[in-house]
Amino acid sequence: xxxxxxxxxxxxxxxxxxxxxxxxxxxxxxxxPKRVRGDALAALAALILLAAPAAAQIRVDITGGISAxxxxxxxxxxxxxxxxxxxxxxxxxxxxxxxxxTNNLKNSGLFSPLGPNALSPVAYTQVTAPDFPFxxxxxxxxxxxxxxxxxxxGTLTVGCxxxxxxxxxxxxxxxxxxxPANWRRAAHKCADTVYxxxxxxxxxxxxxxxxxxxxxxxxNRTKRLAIMDQDGANHRFLTNGxxxxxxxxxxxxxxxxxxxxxxxxxxxxxxxxxxxxxxRLVVDQPNMTFAPRFSPDGNHVVFSMAVGGNTDIYRVPVxxxxxxxxxxxxxxxxxxxxxxxxxxxVFESDRSGTQQLYVMNADGSNQNRISFGGGRYATPxxxxxxxxxxxxxxxxxxxxxxxxxxxxxxxxxxxxxxxxGPSWSPNGRVIMFFRTAQGSGKADLWSVDLTGVNERRVPTxxxxxxxxxxxxxx
Amino acid sequence: xxxxxxxxxxxxxxxxxxxxxxEGPDRRLFAEAVASAARxxxxxxxxxxxxxxxxxxxxxxxxxxxxxxxxxxxxxxxDQRGVTPGNQLYARQMTEAAMLAVIRCTPLVxxxxxxxxxxxxxxxxxxxxxxx
Numbered sequence: 001x002x003x004x005x006x007x008x009x010x011x012x013x014x015x016x017x018x019x020x021x022x023x024x025x026x027x028x029x030x031x032x033p034k035r036v037r038g039d040a041l042a043a044l045a046a047l048i049l050l051a052a053p054a055a056a057q058i059r060v061d062i063t064g065g066i067s068a069x070x071x072x073x074x075x076x077x078x079x080x081x082x083x084x085x086x087x088x089x090x091x092x093x094x095x096x097x098x099x100x101x102t103n104n105l106k107n108s109g110l111f112s113p114l115g116p117n118a119l120s121p122v123a124y125t126q127v128t129a130p131d132f133p134f135x136x137x138x139x140x141x142x143x144x145x146x147x148x149x150x151x152x153x154g155t156l157t158v159g160c161x162x163x164x165x166x167x168x169x170x171x172x173x174x175x176x177x178x179x180p181a182n183w184r185r186a187a188h189k190c191a192d193t194v195y196x197x198x199x200x201x202x203x204x205x206x207x208x209x210x211x212x213x214x215x216x217x218x219x220n221r222t223k224r225l226a227i228m229d230q231d232g233a234n235h236r237f238l239t240n241g242x243x244x245x246x247x248x249x250x251x252x253x254x255x256x257x258x259x260x261x262x263x264x265x266x267x268x269x270x271x272x273x274x275x276x277x278x279x280r281l282v283v284d285q286p287n288m289t290f291a292p293r294f295s296p297d298g299n300h301v302v303f304s305m306a307v308g309g310n311t312d313i314y315r316v317p318v319x320x321x322x323x324x325x326x327x328x329x330x331x332x333x334x335x336x337x338x339x340x341x342x343x344x345x346v347f348e349s350d351r352s353g354t355q356q357l358y359v360m361n362a363d364g365s366n367q368n369r370i371s372f373g374g375g376r377y378a379t380p381x382x383x384x385x386x387x388x389x390x391x392x393x394x395x396x397x398x399x400x401x402x403x404x405x406x407x408x409x410x411x412x413x414x415x416x417x418x419x420x421g422p423s424w425s426p427n428g429r430v431i432m433f434f435r436t437a438q439g440s441g442k443a444d445l446w447s448v449d450l451t452g453v454n455e456r457r458v459p460t461x462x463x464x465x466x467x468x469x470x471x472x473x474x
Numbered sequence: 475x476x477x478x479x480x481x482x483x484x485x486x487x488x489x490x491x492x493x494x495x496x497e498g499p500d501r502r503l504f505a506e507a508v509a510s511a512a513r514x515x516x517x518x519x520x521x522x523x524x525x526x527x528x529x530x531x532x533x534x535x536x537x538x539x540x541x542x543x544x545x546x547x548x549x550x551x552x553d554q555r556g557v558t559p560g561n562q563l564y565a566r567q568m569t570e571a572a573m574l575a576v577i578r579c580t581p582l583v584x585x586x587x588x589x590x591x592x593x594x595x596x597x598x599x600x601x602x603x604x605x606x
Contacts, residue, residue, distance in 0.1 A: 057536075057595045058504075060511045062519055062575070063602070070520070110522075141574075166577060199522070200567045387560060451526075 001185055001474075004157065004175025069112035070198065073140035073165075074102045077158070078124040083150035087180035090156070094148040097158060100187035101144060101194070103231060104205045107447075108195060108430075109454025114140055127161060132168045140165050144194055148183075156180055160190035162197055172197045184233055185473065192472075202385075202427035205230060208470045209423075209432065210248045210257055211445060213237065214463040218441040225259065225272070230425070230469065232459035238272065248272075250470035251294045251318075257468075258282065258292040258301050269303045271318065283316055283323055291334045294318070295362075296342045302326070304334040313347055313364075326364035337381045337389075338362065339405070346370075346380040346389050346405070357391060359405060370407030379421055384471075385428035388450075392420040392433075400433045402450065413452040421465065426472040432458065434465040507588045511596065514582055519575035521568075521602040528564030530556045533572040533600040540594070543581030549573045552597070572600040 077094035087093060105111040118138050120131070127145045135143050143163040151157055155177050162171045174193045176186040185206055192203030213226040225238040225245050238257075239245055248259040257272045261279070269292040272279040282301050283289055292303040295315070302315040305323065311332040314323040326345070327333040335348040346359050352369065355376040360367040371377040375395020382389055388402045393412060398420045401412040418436040425431070429450055436443045443465040445458040458464075521529060534553035538546040551569050576598065 057597050058508055058511070059597045059599065060508050060515070061599045061601065062512055062516050062572075068520055166574065199524070200563055451524075 001182060001189070002177040003189075004159075004177060069110055070142060071114065071138075071140050072105060072111045072142040072144065072194075073114045073119060073135055073138055074098050074105070074144040075119045075122045077146040077148050078122055078127065079148050079150075080124050081150075085150055085154075085156060085180040087156075087183050090148045090150050093156070093180075093183055094146075097146065097148060097183060097187040097190065098144075100184055100231075101160075101191045104188065104191035105194060107231065107456060109449055109451075109456075110195075110199055111142075114138055127159065130163050132163075132165060135163075135165045142171075142194070142198060144190070146190060151177070154179070156183060156186065158183070158186035158190065160193055162194050184229065188229070188231075201429050203472055204425040204427040204430060206473045207426050208250075208254070208473065209445075209458070209467050210238070210250060210470065211434075211460070211467040212245060212248065212465045213460065214443060214465060225257070226460070226464075227274070228460070230458075235461060238274070238277075247291055247466055247468075249293045249468045252296060252298040252471055254470050254473065256318075258294060258303075260290040260292065269301065271301070282318075282320070283314075285323075291336065293337055295338050296340055302336040302338065302345065304332075304336070313345070326360070327367070328364075329367075333358075335379050339382045340384050340386045344382075344405070346382050348378050348380060355394070357389065357403075357407075370403070370405070371410075372407060373410050381422055381424060383424050383428040384426060387428070390422035390424060390431050392422065398436075400431060400448065402431075411452070413448050413450070414446075414455065416446075419446070421467065423467050423469045425469050432467045432469050434467060436465075503585060503587060507584050511582060511584060511598075515575055515579050515598060518578035519600065519602070520571060522564070522571050524564050524567060527558070527561040528568065529602050530558075531561060531565055531568045532556050533568050535572055535576060535598045535600070537576050537596045537598055538594055539582050539584070539596065541586060543583055545576070545580050546594070549576045549598075568600070568602075572598070575600070 076098045079090035079094050082089050082091045102113045106113050120134055122145055124147060127147050130143055130145060143165050146158060146160045149157045158176045161173045163169065164171050172193060176189050178186045188206035191205045195201065196203050207230045208227055209230055210225060210227045213224045214221050216222045222241040223244045224241040225248055226235060227238055228235040244262040246260045248257050250257055255274055257274065259270060259272065260267055261270050267288045267290055269282045269289040270279045271282055282292065285305065288306045289303050292301050294301055299318055300315045301318050302313060304311050305314050310330060311334055312325055312327045313333045313336045314325050316323045329349065329351040331349060331351045333347055333349045336345050338345055343362055344359055345362055346357060348355050349358050355378050356369055357371040357377045357380050358367050358369050375393055378392045378394060380389050380391045389405055390400065390402050393399045393401050398418040399412045400414045400419045400422045401410060403410040413431065416435040417438040419433050422431045422433045430447055432445060432447045434443045435446050443463050445460055445464040445467050446455060447458055448455040532555040533551065535549040536552045537549045540546050554565050557565050
């Protein structure tokens with residue numbers, strides 16, 4: 001995918017027939033109140049005030065407010081000329097792009113997109129000249145408009161424009177050139193552009209999830225690796241289910257996945273190449289290896305290995321080589337996850353008698369326990385922002401929570417019967433996990449944001465567990 | 475560009491001594507006006523849906539109104555309190571939300587006597603900690 005920088009149009013120029021070009025915006029003018037009048041009013045106010053006694057400042061405290069999703073309008077995106085593509089005609093694609101943007105923003109929990117009945121069709125020429133009076137009347141605070149255009153070389157250009165309805169100004173714009181098959185990626189990028197500009201957070205919609213797809217009776221489950229977009233679209237299976245696979249994890253380059261497989265009835269860590277569909281053993285050892293994860297630079301795989309009844313954490317170059325042992329304590333040390341800068345590792349260990357979380361330097365030195373709340377802690381994952389560690393809390397039930405890398409600020413985010421296996425979104429603001437239903441044993445993928453309020457089920461064709469959210473796509 | 479009278483106004487205001495606190499009936503008018511302003515702006519204040527640590531940030535804006543309740547110029551951020559390394563990413567959102575609340579709630583309806591008393595210059599402090 002190629003990104004286009006859509007240039008501002010000069011005032012005197014007509015709207016281009018090819019690419020809409022909105023009037024230039026100013027970061028200051030963005031907040032210009034619509035009802036502030038001109039200099040005449042200001043001069044009048046000045047005269048009144050000059051006649052008044054000495055001025056002073058009135059201090060007003062606003063301690064409350066309304067915490068609510070932002071109303072946003074995302075009408076179907078028009079096309080300058082209807083053209084057929086491998087993914088449908090450009091007019092139909094314009095509707096579908098707007099739907100994907102709408103669903104992404106709605107699922108974030110931070111936006112409340114207007115329903116279809118509140119929207120008005122947008123002409124191509126209006127893309128850069130929104131009908132602000134109409135959008136103001138709908139109650140929308142922000143407006144996303146765009147276009148879908150077929151190019152001569154078989155690609156599509158998707159233009160994405162974000163407007164502040166109150167201030168009647170453009171906030172940002174971005175263009176994306178994609179093959180017709182990748183139109184959804186352009187929609188995700190557009191949603192990321194809007195999300196980033198309005199929330200100040202990093203993007204996360206244009207990303208994928210690898211997970212374990214499950215089917216069959218509780219005592220004989222077929223488990224296959226599967227990959228999909230973060231919203232559940234473009235789902236496909238990576239393995240055929242002949243052997244059980246667990247704990248898949250993306251490499252930073254997103255081209256490879258590491259996981260534990262029971263191939264040949266021996267649980268060991270493998271690396272799978274998505275492009276070629278081939279897998280290879282990471283460490284050719286007779287011992288059981290499991291719980292793998294890539295280092296942030298993609299050069300190492302950290303994993304657990306059970307030797308003589310003792311499980312420790314090791315790391316090995318991704319291309320193979322001798323494993324380096326990082327922990328030596330008696331008991332089970334597992335679930336290693338690197339800090340985003342690669343300098344530290346969080347892991348779980350029962351060395352104290354119960355499963356707890358520990359942090360150590362990447363070379364295994366300076367191991368310190370960080371979890372001290374009641375109950376047990378498992379499956380720690382360091383946030384890509386570095387500020388939090390997600391974990392599974394075990395005590396009466398299974399719940400997903402977060403704490404700081406020093407162990408403070410513990411916060412439980414979910415309250416299902418059995419919620420476990422957290423994985424971070426690329427921007428570190430959303431966590432995906434799997435929830436097992438009481439009784440049936442059926443598991444589904446769910447996501448929750450850091451407020452713990454916005455929880456939603458992630459659609460999968462079969463049951464799902466062990467999600468691993470990949471980095472943002474390039 | 476601002477007109478000359480407005481610039482002169484700014485100069486004059488900058489040189490003014492602070493007026494004494496109103497007394498008697500004026501004090502009551504003053505208190506009611508402050509409470510009314512807080513109620514009006516609060517109705518327009520939509521706090522961003524961000525983690526709790528972000529809502530620890532307090533934003534202070536300087537806002538000036540004309541006698542008709544319209545803004546004189548844009549709200550001016552003058553202070554951010556409670557910003558830490560852990561929540562500084564949210565400072566801009568909190569500032570924009572506060573500014574948007576002021577803009578949405580224009581014109582502010584206040585007793586004209588207040589303006590005639592020279593009280594047109596507001597310092598609005600947005601502390602949304604209590605918001606869920």
